[in-house]
Amino acid sequence: MRRALGLAWVGIGLLGSVSAAEAQTLRVGVVQNAMPCSELENGQPRGSAVELWQNIATQRSWSYTTVALRTPNAAIDAAANGEVDLAVSCLNIIPERLEKADFSILYQEDSLAFLSRKTHQHQLLPLLKNLSSDSTLQDAIVLLMGITALGAAVLWWIGKGFHHKDISQQRRSFTFFKGWMMLVVGSGIYKMGDSPPSMAIVTLINISTLIITSIFVGTAATLVFQDYQPVDLSQKEWLIRALSEGVAVDGGTVSELWLKQQARALGQRALEQRIEPISGDEALIRALKRGTVSNVMADTGRIQRMSRQINDPSAYQISAQTFNRTPQAFVFGSGLSKAKRDQINLSISTMRFSGALEPILKRWNGA
Structure with a gap:
């Protein structure tokens, strides 16, 4: 009888610990200055990826706190080191990142693009x-x-x-x-x-x-x-010309990694020195308007948003892009339970299949 009572108490204790684990407040990292996906405005998170997460948290009745993360690369490291339970933004799934952390199922895909100052030279x-x-x-x-x-x-x-x-x-x-x-x-x-x-x-x-x-x-x-149509970034001659003019790239992102890899592959070290990592849409636009650089590179969604935000859009154009698209997702923290990972994936899949995700993405991408 005493043994049976002991086992019962152990079972109750395990159930209590599982319930406590399920009820814990999650630490959710939000990448700053990465609109339309994510940002912190007056301390409040916003963006398409943030709204997607908020929908999931509401459906699951999960409580969470927000942790500001400076760049997408910082988000990957924070998740891999267990500093956050989940990192939220449009985080591109690439081999270098998969070696560090686990991703959720994808919720959208995006390419890379250039926003460039239009040349006023005669094109006859x-x-x-x-x-x-x-x-x-x-x-x-x-x-x-x-x-x-x-x-x-x-x-x-x-x-x-x-x-x-x-x-x-x-x-x-x-x-x-x-x-x-x-x-x-x-x-x-x-x-x-x-x-x-x-x-x-x-x-x-x-x-x-x-x-x-x-x-x-x-x-x-x-x-x-x-x-007037964006060229394919696989055209090496165009890329060399753009790099020689100077490119401001969203720092700590796949854009920076991709561009530096391309510059090294071209075998011209001087071109890599013309890449200027900058964080935040406003800083990127300022560099372009000041003429410090002639081009800005980021995810296509961000480039499209910047082209609408700039004061004199007729003076700029989306000049080039990659036509291959990279999947984007959340990043799981190393300490997040398998049960919660499965629930997050299930929620994303359900929202994609039901059509509830598309209006969120369209609303923010058009903002």
């Missing part, structure tokens, strides 16, 4: 170079000149020359050339002949030139406006 020569090197434009020009030349020759043969007073020149070769150019530009082509065969040929040529001209204009417009 680069544009002409692009136009002259495009094979579609070259083919369209050759086709246009060939069809109209053939059409002019047939019309000349049918009508025994061009006899309208607005086409006739002193020399027959000049008359033929003028008629040909009229077909090319589509001006005054009704003067090329008034017989039914001539009119039919002129109509066919006109339709053909309209189609070819449409192809030409569409291709040229694409080349003109493609400079």
Whole structure:
């Protein structure tokens, strides 16, 4: 009987300790100056990742205290060392971090991007170079000149020359050339002949030139406006130019790690010296506006937000980005129980599947 009572007391004690562990106040680290994901404003946490965590804590009836963390890298270290039970922000899952700490399931993905000062140099020569090197434009020009030349020759043969007073020149070769150019530009082509065969040929040529001209204009417009689209950061020449101009990067983040790795891979040590780690959107924007650097690099979500916050957005553009996306998640503290890890993962999965997570992300990303 005494043994049974002893076992019962032990069981009650274990249950009590489990309940106490479950009821403990969690230490939640929030990365500062990392909007739209997280920040501390007057000591109060806010951002998309913070709101996601607050939803989970409310659902689970968990109490927690907030711990300010300076950078994403500091958040990883704090979680790995057990200084916090959970680190909250848009923390990119990369191999170097997985070696230190455990992540929750992902709740979103993001890429890296550059915000750059627009250059006001005249772009005519680069544009002409692009136009002259495009094979579609070259083919369209050759086709246009060939069809109209053939059409002019047939019309000349049918009508025994061009006899309208607005086409006739002193020399027959000049008359033929003028008629040909009229077909090319589509001006005054009704003067090329008034017989039914001539009119039919002129109509066919006109339709053909309209189609070819449409192809030409569409291709040229694409080349003109493609400079306003972000380039792929895999283009080494663009990256070298950006680094040589100076890049302010969000310090203690994957952006800084990635950019320094790329600079080393280029084999130009001087380029790595042009990388300036800075923390906080306001500081990054100030560096860009002062002209200390010509480019700022961070997660695409943060870059988009900065581009909306800057006073004169027309003077800046999102100039480049990586088109591969990196998963982002919370980081579990080394002392967080498996039960709580599973519950956090279950809550994130449930919110993603039900569609409750998407409005949170959209609201903050559009802020």
